[in-house]
Amino acid sequence: MRYSATLLEHFLNPRNAGLMREPDGVGAEEYEGCGDLARFFLRVRDGRVSEVRFQTYGCGPTIAAASAASERVTGRRVEALLELGPQEIEEAVDGLPVDRRHAADVVAGALRAAALDALRRAREGVA
Amino acid sequence: MSRRVYLDHNASTPVHPEVLAEMLPYFSEAFGNPSSVHGFGRDARAGLDTARERVARFLKVAPEEIVFTSGGTESDNFGVKGLAFARGRGHLITSKIEHHAVLRTCEWLESQGFTVTYVGVDELGMVDPDEVRRAIRPDTIGISIMHANSEVGTIQPVAAIGAIAREHGVPLHVDAVQTFGKIDLDVAGAHIDALSFSGHKIYGPKGVAGLWIRRGTKLVSVQHGGEHERRRRAGTENVPGIVGLGKAVEVRARDMREEARLVTALRDRLWQGIQASVPEARLNGHPTQRLPGTASISYRGVESESVVLGLDLKGIGVSAGSACTSGSVEPSYVLRAMGLPLDWAMGAVRHSLGRSTTAADIDYVIESVEPIVRKLRAALPVGAA
Numbered sequence: 001m002r003y004s005a006t007l008l009e010h011f012l013n014p015r016n017a018g019l020m021r022e023p024d025g026v027g028a029e030e031y032e033g034c035g036d037l038a039r040f041f042l043r044v045r046d047g048r049v050s051e052v053r054f055q056t057y058g059c060g061p062t063i064a065a066a067s068a069a070s071e072r073v074t075g076r077r078v079e080a081l082l083e084l085g086p087q088e089i090e091e092a093v094d095g096l097p098v099d100r101r102h103a104a105d106v107v108a109g110a111l112r113a114a115a116l117d118a119l120r121r122a123r124e125g126v127a
Numbered sequence: 128m129s130r131r132v133y134l135d136h137n138a139s140t141p142v143h144p145e146v147l148a149e150m151l152p153y154f155s156e157a158f159g160n161p162s163s164v165h166g167f168g169r170d171a172r173a174g175l176d177t178a179r180e181r182v183a184r185f186l187k188v189a190p191e192e193i194v195f196t197s198g199g200t201e202s203d204n205f206g207v208k209g210l211a212f213a214r215g216r217g218h219l220i221t222s223k224i225e226h227h228a229v230l231r232t233c234e235w236l237e238s239q240g241f242t243v244t245y246v247g248v249d250e251l252g253m254v255d256p257d258e259v260r261r262a263i264r265p266d267t268i269g270i271s272i273m274h275a276n277s278e279v280g281t282i283q284p285v286a287a288i289g290a291i292a293r294e295h296g297v298p299l300h301v302d303a304v305q306t307f308g309k310i311d312l313d314v315a316g317a318h319i320d321a322l323s324f325s326g327h328k329i330y331g332p333k334g335v336a337g338l339w340i341r342r343g344t345k346l347v348s349v350q351h352g353g354e355h356e357r358r359r360r361a362g363t364e365n366v367p368g369i370v371g372l373g374k375a376v377e378v379r380a381r382d383m384r385e386e387a388r389l390v391t392a393l394r395d396r397l398w399q400g401i402q403a404s405v406p407e408a409r410l411n412g413h414p415t416q417r418l419p420g421t422a423s424i425s426y427r428g429v430e431s432e433s434v435v436l437g438l439d440l441k442g443i444g445v446s447a448g449s450a451c452t453s454g455s456v457e458p459s460y461v462l463r464a465m466g467l468p469l470d471w472a473m474g475a476v477r478h479s480l481g482r483s484t485t486a487a488d489i490d491y492v493i494e495s496v497e498p499i500v501r502k503l504r505a506a507l508p509v510g511a512a
Contacts, residue, residue, distance in 0.1 A: 008440060011433075017506035035473070056506050057428075060436035063506055 003061065004094035010064035015071055017063075020053040025078070025118025029109030031102045036062045038110040040070070042078070042118050049076050054110075061096055061103035068092035069107045078122075081115035084108050131442040132488040136328070136420055136481035137277045137305060138446060142371065143330035149374040150332065153367035161364055162355065171366045178373025185376045186314050186322070188339055194356045195337045195369050199304040201350075202323035202338040203228035203271075205360065206300035209346035210269035210321070211236050217268035218242045220297075222254050222283075223464040224276050229302055233271070242266075251413040252281035252465050260291045267297050274303040274312060278448060278461045278477055279412030280421025282306065289318030298344055304328060304336070305418060308379035310387060320344040326368065330482070331375030335368030382482070387419040390480045393489050394422050397478060400493035405500050411448075411462060411475060420480035423448060425462075425471045429503040434476050437499035443492055448475025 003011075020041035028039040036058030043051035052070040056063050072092045073081060086104035090096050096103055133141075142150075153174050159167030161175050176190075183190040196202045207229055211219060221233050223245045233243045244262040248254055254272060263270075270292050275282045285301050292299040298320040306312060307322075308329035314322055321344060325336035340346050340359070352361030398410050401424055411423040426434060431447040438445055448459040462472040478492070 003436075011436065012440060014502070014506055054506070057430060059430055059432040063433065063503070066506075 002097050003064075006068065007061060007064040007093040007096070010067040010093060011060045014063055014067040016052050016054060016067065017056075018053055019055065020051070023053075024121060025114045025116075027110050027113025027115070027117050029106050029113060031058075031106045036102060036106050038062060038066050038106045040066075040110045040114040042114045044078055044118050044122070047077055047079075049074055049078060049081070058103065058106065059100065061093070061100040062106055064093050065089050065096070065103040065107045066110075069111060073111060078115050078118050081111055082119075084111050084115075129442070130491060131444075132484075132491060133444045134478040134480055134484065134488075134492065135444045135446050137280075137418075137477065137479035139327045139333065140330045140481055141483075142332055143375060143378055145378055146331055146371045146374045150367045150371040153370050157366070161366060162353065174366055174370040175364055178369045181373040181377045182324075182337060182339075185308070185380050186312075186339055188314060189342065191357065192339055192342055193337055194340060194359045195335065195364055195372070196360060197334055197362075197365065198336045199226070199302070199323055199325035199328075200228040202304075202325070202336045203300075203302050204232050205338050205349050206302070206321045206323055206346070207232045207269070207271050208236065208349050209340075210271075210298055210300055211241055212347045212349075213345040214268040216240060217266045218244065218264050220244045220246060220259055220262045220267060220270045222246050222248060222272055224248050224252060224254075224278075224461045225271065225273050226277065226302055226304070229271050229273070248281075248464050250466050251416075252276055252279045252411070252461065253413060253416070254283050254288070256284055256287040256291055259288050260295075263291070263295050263297060267295070269298050269300060271300040271302065274301050274306040275310075275418050275421075276412070276461055277305045277421075278459060278475075279423045279465070280305075280418035280479075281413040282310070282416045282418065285312070285319065286317040292320075293318040298346075308376055308383060309418060309420075310383075314339065314341075321346060326372035326375055329375050329379050332368045332371040335365050335372045337372070386482050390420040390482070390484065393480050393484055393486060394420055394478075396486065397480075397489045397492060398422050398424065400489065401496055404493060404497045408500075409471060411465070411467065418479075420484070422478045422480075423462075424476055424478065425467070426474040426476070426500045426503075427471050428507055429474045429500055431474050431476050433503050434474070434496070434499055437503070438476075438492070438495060441491075441495045441499075443495060445492075446477045446479075448472065448477055 023041035024044040025042040089104035157170035161172040307324035327333040407427040458472040
């Protein structure tokens with residue numbers, strides 16, 4: 001099997017999949033040419049991520065990476081998410097094959113965008 | 128996970144026990160070079176001759192018209208380049224849904240100064256013979272049309288295309304890799320001039336295939352060297368493989384009609400079961416003019432590779448209609464040529480059944496698919512599909 005046990009487990013039982021009502025931050029990233037897409041919704045309490053939901057369109061690794069990332073970033077400071085790189089996402093699923101590394105890029109990019117949106121809303125006082 | 132269901136017979140098949148038994152002595156006992164004059168060589172030569180006769184009998188052609196090759200890809204290269212270079216310049220006609228072995232060969236021939244017309248297909252994946260007729264020009268030197276497409280299984284009207292080709296004096300190559308040994312084809316009556324066939328799609332070994340070349344057809348060799356295969360394809364013959372191909376053909380001649388009947392019923396059971404349990408699913412390809420064991424099913428909005436992965440984890444082997452590689456996704460060029468919208472084309476899964484497939488296998492696949500597609504759709508962004 002070319003995918004790790006962790007990746008397959010997240011693929012089969014994705015955590016935090018679905019929409020979020022009235023999120024504090026929303027961000028999406030699409031991988032050009034491939035069409036893989038991830039969208040993250042963040043709930044923020046006292047400057048930290050209290051809840052994460054995601055939606056994806058893509059191959060199995062993208063779904064798994066989104067699920068693993070959603071668990072990993074919960075509780076983290078929103079500002080810290082701006083530094084999130086694909087390496088950490090890849091670690092969260094115990095590695096990705098070279099031809100599937102874009103799954104980590106898409107997920108990291110979407111989470112950074114969601115964090116940026118949450119910070120902007122907080123600054124502008126948007127609910 | 129203990130249950131395993133293989134529904135990827137269009138990719139490859141297990142070697143039939145009767146085929147394997149026939150091959151084994153040619154690895155260690157009759158191991159000689161069939162070109163050698165001594166007894167060891169003659170033993171190997173006898174195996175080759177028998178295989179050639181079996182293939183010829185199946186196709187109802189002369190044994191000396193059969194050339195063995197290393198695979199369907201080589202046969203297609205030989206058939207298409209052979210026709211092209213026999214004339215040296217000119218125009219070729221093929222379809223947009225050919226195997227890459229034909230399509231990329233044609234594209235390469237364009238880079239060598241040939242011109243190529245790629246005819247389209249209708250929404251069922253069928254080539255219109257009249258479109259082939261309209262594509263014929265005074266400088267047309269060859270036509271290459273597949274007998275059936277591996278992905279959706281639509282069977283092409285090759286006899287009608289053959290009649291048109293003959294009427295215009297243009298030689299016709301047919302890639303029959305997916306139909307040879309599965310359904311009947313009257314190569315002589317269909318006015319075919321060259322026909323590619325392969326071993327590992329019909330329970331024979333991999334790495335062996337052939338090209339039937341009608342006597343009198345001008346076709347130049349693409350591989351040069353020794354005197355093998357009546358100087359049409361140089362290189363020591365893969366004797367055990369060819370023996371296996373010959374035996375596989377003989378077994379198919381005996382079994383294929385009954386198997387086609389059974390496999391067609393299972394194929395239809397699969398689609399009916401999925402249609403009843405999964406919303407927004409569609410069957411791709413022709414409803415009836417289709418390979419007995421092939422069912423390409425699209426799930427709108429989901430990405431087929433995820434379905435393939437989900438089924439793989441249930442022990443089921445199917446293949447994705449779209450291939451995601453880093454940097455580009457290819458929503459099957461076949462489905463795109465058929466005009467399938469992207470959100471359907473991306474979710475195409477090919478199931479290809481075979482002689483060992485059972486009704487219990489099919490029911491297991493049906494019950495496995497529904498939760499996978501439901502889960503994938505649950506994580507789907509609104510508007511992405």
